[in-house]
Amino acid sequence: MSGLDVTVFPHDFAWGAATAAYQIEGGWNMDGRGPSIWDTFCHAKGGVFEDHTGDVACNSYQLWEEDLKCIQQLGLTHYRLSLSWSRLLPDGTTNHVNPKGVAYYNKVIDDLIACGVTPMITLYHMDLPQALQDLSGWSSTEIADIFESYARFCFKSFGDRVKLWITLNEPYVCAKLGHEDGTFAPGIKDPGISVYLAGHNMLRAHAKAWHTYNTHFKPLQAGRVSLALNSDWAEPSDPGSPKDAAATERYKDFTLGWFACPVFCTGDYPESMRARIESRSLGLGCKQGSRLPRFSKDEPSPLGTADFFALNYYTSRKVKDLNGGSKKSELSFVGDQGAEGVVDPSWPICGVHWLAVVPDGLRKLLKYIKDTYTSLPIYITENGFSQMGPVQIEDTDRCQFYQDTLQEVGKAISQDRVNVKGYFAWSLLDNFEWNDGYSVRFGLFHVDFSAPELKRTIYGSGREYAAVISKHRSQTKPKSI
16 A cells, blocks of 8 residues: 555544454353344354354454554554453343453453543444343344443543543444344344334434433533444446436435434434335335335434434445336335346455445545535545455455555545545454355454464555554654644
8 A cells, every 4th residue: 555645634533443242252151241133143154154153253352462453463453342241241231231241341441541542432333132022122222222322331431531432333234134134133034014114223223322321321421423424435337228217316315324313313304215105105005104204203303313413435336227027016115116226247346246446435435425414524434345265365466455545534634625534444354144144254363263263464455554544653753742
């Protein structure tokens, strides 16, 4: 990445890497941790590549010091991690606190700060306590208050040191893949209904947690809270087609707008979502009226419940209109959206089939967020490049990807005047990549899952990323008089 101009990045730019508890920690039944929906999903077999599980993963629960060495070797200024809800509160409620879980995260946070690394902590990254799923999970109205209690517990326990919080990671993925497609835990396939209920309750939970922090903790702790939203960049498949252009706007609304519009714009879902879902509900004879719930005036509004914009970006899509397609007469999220995102044949694919490499899509998306949603600071909380098949420690394609991507982020900052405050590579380590198991590798460090030591080895891309961070820090240090 020697050609990268690091001077366009602000002097206090956050250089980070990200992980998530279930994907790296292991220790699934150690020291009082309760089971999560991903333990259940994996142990049921059939839903994950070769029936891989996160039972051990990178064993970060026992090998945290090894992770810390990796963080230091990269020279990160920030590290994004998630808390395992069921390690802290085994049944999901504050009725039963696991002191060993609290002690683990206290050590992680304290070690990071002692090394000059700022923690960014995610409260929920896909791994709902199974005890709460047994009570209907994100489909339950009560889950929002239970999450608020969990969030309050975390703010109280760790907020004296943690100043950057993410309530929920990728609610779109949790709702769509977990409650519509059934390919992620909890594996529910309830087309066109549960997806919106889960998304709604996640937004209610986030709003309650943000308001709790803002009222009871921010005055003393002075931290900031947001939620991490994933989005592709989207463009019409046929630029000359009005139908594809309209479908592209729906695609954006049903992906990013679904959660960004209530938080950053209007306090409600995008008009296109509400109109489409209400119209199709009537047309398909749904007895319960619209399937898209409404926010109650008796609860805290989601509007304004973010102190920064947290974006997870991986890829882009060309969008085709689906209004005349096979989904027209069936109840489904895709039918409601009336749009299909496809990969442009000219885009290279890295590893997994869905991951087309489109670095300039990130720049376009950043400008779109600024123009459409907010002028608040933006943190890119995930972005990465996957590898499959034989391990390549000298991962030249990934090195090129990071160079190209960071150049595009630099253009967004310097040319488009987007207030980008940080970049977190996904991921620090090769890890358990959900239903792909360990067949897909995103790490800046390779983890040897074939040996019990789980040795971490830096990839070439990790060395290059470290060099960028070092170069930036040396070139933007305040000049001494």
